[in-house]
Amino acid sequence: MARKNRSIKKTGSGLKFWGRHAVEAALDNPQRLIKKISGTREALESLDIPAEISVVFSDVADLGRTIPRDAPHQGLVADVDPLPDVWLGDILDQQSGRPLLLLDQVTDPHNVGAILRSAAAFDAAAIITQDRHAPPESGVLAKSASGALEIVPWVRVVNLSRALDDIAEAGYWRIGLDGEAMDTLEDAMGSSKLALVMGAEGEGLRQNVAAHCDTLARLPMSPRMESLNVSNAAAIALYAEYTRKKGN
Incomplete structure (x- = not known):
């Protein structure tokens, strides 16, 4: 267990x-x-x-x-009332093979709501955030999620790096999204079940969180645009994983 x-x-x-x-x-x-x-x-x-x-x-x-x-x-x-707590161990014990999405200090409720919506659309098992650096449940977040707050389990942990250790023990390949990485997401995916780790806009992944990923990868983009909103990037990464699984 x-x-x-x-x-x-x-x-x-x-x-x-x-x-x-x-x-x-x-x-x-x-x-x-x-x-x-x-x-x-x-x-x-x-x-x-x-x-x-x-x-x-x-x-x-x-x-x-x-x-x-x-x-x-x-x-x-x-x-x-807020939803009951969801435990990371319970999600990992399910052995569903569906992707996990970890958010490192993504604090805007509109972004988290939109990410929940994408997580529901592309069948993620859960989103995982550090409790101190994530928005609480709210009307703004629920409206942005368009119902997905009630569908996708949301795990709040004390320490994201320790959570990534637990996730590795459960057999997940941990990919941190980084616009400066050498490999593209497609090249980094491999064949294991995935945990995708997204950082906040501007700051990106914190160093300690990135160090607890197995690899870093970027989304291939036109040089005309430097970066994407974190909710858009999450949607693209989840779609890539969803289509990869459908193709296997």
Whole structure:
């Protein structure tokens, strides 16, 4: 059984999610505790809401006052609690062969939400972040994820380098994405199951995290563009892994 890399217990409650995709996905997730759903009559009538969840009919203006200004709520706002912790050891014990995606100090909730969406689209087993350098669950992140926050397990660990050691013990080939690397991602992939490691925009991978990767690789790009947004780069890397597996 894989060693369990300790995670940080999430605290707090009182999250608000907004938008149809985020609310519908929360309803479909048995792990998500939903305390209340507020919405317009038209929006609420299209949902299958369990009897135990409180429902409040609201007009558009009232909904807008409960969430950040100009947030696109589409007539729906849900009051929810954070998801339960997910343990790295549990993910590794599944032996699914699906890729893991590790994010090193990627803190923008829009980026993490978009990355979750790509992870769901290309069948990643989980995303893994260091708890101190990653955004918490939030309405902004859930909206950006377009439902994927409820689908893709999100593991938060104390130390990303130690997590990479555990991942290696479980038989993963660890590739750090680095725009200055000699090899392209395709050349570096090999045939093992993969853990893809992405750094923050601008700073890239921290030295200690890069040292715990088996190899570094870059995405092949036109010289007219120096770099990609981290969420775009993650989508391309996950797509490359998805098509590699389909081709085997």
